[in-house]
Amino acid sequence: QVQLVESGGGPVQAGDSLRLSCAASGRTFSSYGMGWFRQAPGKEREFVAAISRNGGSTYYADSVRGRFTISRDNAKNTVYLQMNSLKPEDTTVYYCAATRMIVAGSPREYDYWGQGTQVTVSS
Numbered sequence: 001q002v003q004l005v006e007s008g009g010g011p012v013q014a015g016d017s018l019r020l021s022c023a024a025s026g027r028t029f030s031s032y033g034m035g036w037f038r039q040a041p042g043k044e045r046e047f048v049a050a051i052s053r054n055g056g057s058t059y060y061a062d063s064v065r066g067r068f069t070i071s072r073d074n075a076k077n078t079v080y081l082q083m084n085s086l087k088p089e090d091t092t093v094y095y096c097a098a099t100r101m102i103v104a105g106s107p108r109e110y111d112y113w114g115q116g117t118q119v120t121v122s123s
Helices: none
Strands: 004-007 009-015 018-024 033-039 046-051 056-059 068-073 078-083 092-099 118-121
Touching: 004 092, 018 033, 018 092, 018 118, 033 068, 033 078, 046 068, 046 078, 056 068, 078 092
Parallel strands: 009 118
Antiparallel strands: 004 018, 018 078, 033 046, 033 092, 046 056, 068 078, 092 118
16 A cells, blocks of 8 residues: 655746655565646546656657656655746646556556645746
8 A cells, every 4th residue: 555645836926946855665666667647627547747666768748848847766765846836737636646557658557546645837
């Protein structure tokens, strides 16, 4: 069982930066691929970024590539999402998730989810 707790969301202006953190419980964090997703009301959960178990591979949605960076610190059981050049369309709830796979891009492939953190970008 893995418990995930996101933090770092909040209101910002367009062009600003935020760093989301996701702290995981348990001693097997490095056994999980990690991902960030986002979901607006009434819409499907959208892939944002993923990172492999050892952090050696990362993947991004086209909409965030070049602006967002996913990273992890296995010693701290934490995964991060550095978000730069934020846009109003990035406004939504962001979720981190853990998968038993090395890395994955579909929400269906993830086994554990955090409660989400709201990011609001105003123009």
